[in-house]
Amino acid sequence: GIQGYEREEYTHLGVAAAVSSGRADCGLAIHAAANALDLDFLPLFSERYQLVIPARFADSELLKPLFDLMADAGFRRQVSSMPGYKADRMGEENLIPADKHV
Known part of the structure; x- marks a missing residue:
């Protein structure tokens, strides 16, 4: 199986840290988090965020x-x-x- 699949991380950097330390084989995170820990990054999709105000x-x-x-x-x-x-x-x-x- 995939190492770390049963684990849940709460931040992108937490996911990257789990992969970097070997606690997980892979995980979903943003490019900046992977880059911060010198990990490879494979983009899966892109998202647009909007600021919504009344x-x-x-x-x-x-x-x-x-x-x-x-x-x-x-x-x-x-x-x-x-x-x-x-x-x-x-x-x-x-x-x-x-x-x-x-």
């Missing part, structure tokens, strides 16, 4: 620094330089029409 907070002064950071070209380059990350669409606004709300 429309009433879209113009909030509290969130402005976050939005400015996501729009900053230098920050996006930094994120894209990390293994497994793409930030080419970071900061795009996608409004969900009111009739599509769950």
Whole structure:
């Protein structure tokens, strides 16, 4: 069988540590975790993550620094330089029409 299959890790770095130490033969984790521990990485799929906020907070002064950071070209380059990350669409606004709300 697969060594470590019965184990559950709670973080990507925990999975990478289990593989690195020999407690597991393989595991699901992000590229950055595998890279941090000098492990081989085989991508299985990609995912897109979105920041979801209520429309009433879209113009909030509290969130402005976050939005400015996501729009900053230098920050996006930094994120894209990390293994497994793409930030080419970071900061795009996608409004969900009111009739599509769950």
